[in-house]
Amino acid sequence: xxxxxxxxxxxxxxxxxxxxxxxxxxxxxxxxxxxxxxxxxxxxxxxxxxxxxxxxxxxxxxxxxxxxxxxxxxxxxxxxxxxxxxxxxxxxxxxxxxxxxxxxxxxxxxxxxxx
Amino acid sequence: xxxxxxxxxxxxxxxxxxxxxxxxxxxxxxxxxxxxxxxxxxxxxxxxxxxxxxxxxxxxxxxxxxxxxxxxxxxxxxxxxxxxxxxxxxxxxxxxxxxxxxxxxxx
Numbered sequence: 373x374x375x376x377x378x379x380x381x382x383x384x385x386x387x388x389x390x391x392x393x394x395x396x397x398x399x400x401x402x403x404x405x406x407x408x409x410x411x412x413x414x415x416x417x418x419x420x421x422x423x424x425x426x427x428x429x430x431x432x433x434x435x436x437x438x439x440x441x442x443x444x445x446x447x448x449x450x451x452x453x454x455x456x457x458x459x460x461x462x463x464x465x466x467x468x469x470x471x472x473x474x475x476x477x478x479x480x481x482x483x484x485x486x487x
Numbered sequence: 488x489x490x491x492x493x494x495x496x497x498x499x500x501x502x503x504x505x506x507x508x509x510x511x512x513x514x515x516x517x518x519x520x521x522x523x524x525x526x527x528x529x530x531x532x533x534x535x536x537x538x539x540x541x542x543x544x545x546x547x548x549x550x551x552x553x554x555x556x557x558x559x560x561x562x563x564x565x566x567x568x569x570x571x572x573x574x575x576x577x578x579x580x581x582x583x584x585x586x587x588x589x590x591x592x593x594x
Contacts, residue, residue, distance in 0.1 A: 376530070417574065417585035432582045466531070472578030473521050477531040 374399040376467050376478035384461075384485050390454040394467030394478060401425070401448055407470035408441065408452045410463040411480070418463075422470050423450055457485045489513055489577050493586030499594040502565050508589045510558040510575035518554045519579035525572040525588070534573075535560065567593075 380392035394406070407422030421431035423441045431439050435454070443450040454461060462485045469476040490513035500506050510520065518538035523531045533542045535551040538558060548563045562569055570593050575586040 415572070415588040417576075417588075419583045419585075430581075434582075472519070472583065473533060473536045474523070474531070474576070475533055477523075479528070479530050 374469060374476045376469065376476060378465060378467050378478045378481040380465075380481060380483070382482060382484060384457055384483060385487050386458055386485055387456055390452070390457050390461060390465075390483055390485070392452040392465055392467075392481060392483070394450050394452075396448050396450070396469075399469070400445075401443055401450055402445055404469055405471045406443070406450050407468050407474075409466045409468055409470075409474065409477075411466070412463045420452070420454075459485050461485050488582060489516060489580050489584050491575055491577055491584050491586040493575055493589055496587060496589060498589055498591050500565055500591065501594045502567055504565050505561065505563045506565065506591065507562075508560045508573055508575075508591075510553075510560070510586050512556045512558075512577055514580075515555045516577040516579035519577055520551075520553070520558050521576045521578065522549075522551055522560045523574045523576065525574065531574075562591075565591075 375397045377395045384390045403425050405422045405424050408420040411417045421441050423429050429441050438455045440453045464480040464482045466480045467478045468474045492511045494509045520538045522535040525531050534545045539551040550561045552559050573589045
């Protein structure tokens, strides 16, 4: 069974970088596509981007200058880095197995941006 | 981006009843629409894709319909486990976009 688990700090200061890890079990990240989605307070959800089985990436244009998704295939993990965060980046962040349709989701990690 | 308008945002019903949730796209998305269920403490679950195709494991009381811009998720004979938040999502155009969610609560 495919399982995804997010981890990372729950509090980040404005202007700093948000860094999250997604640990995947039951499936190799060298197959398929793996991405990040976030849900803002009030339930609006935003697709952020993905990394493919080959390591290529695609990002939401609204985030393109601030976002980076990378991976460590030896640990079957992929990562999100979001730079120059503001309070508007406060959200629950989900990692997912993704190809248009989101087949599998992590449970999500809440990240608050506050000084 | 394609805007997805989901309604109602809140729905109260009793077990055994049937309910429908609407999702409207700001432009045609063919049948490239998925429905997800969100429950506290659990990973979101893909229920339906391609507008009407049930994902493996989705109970048959769930059904999806529509194409183009108008879509509907129907749940017949509600069971206690169905009370949750439901989201639609289009994947016809990049970037994929989501509806704002419908919270289905016990009346």
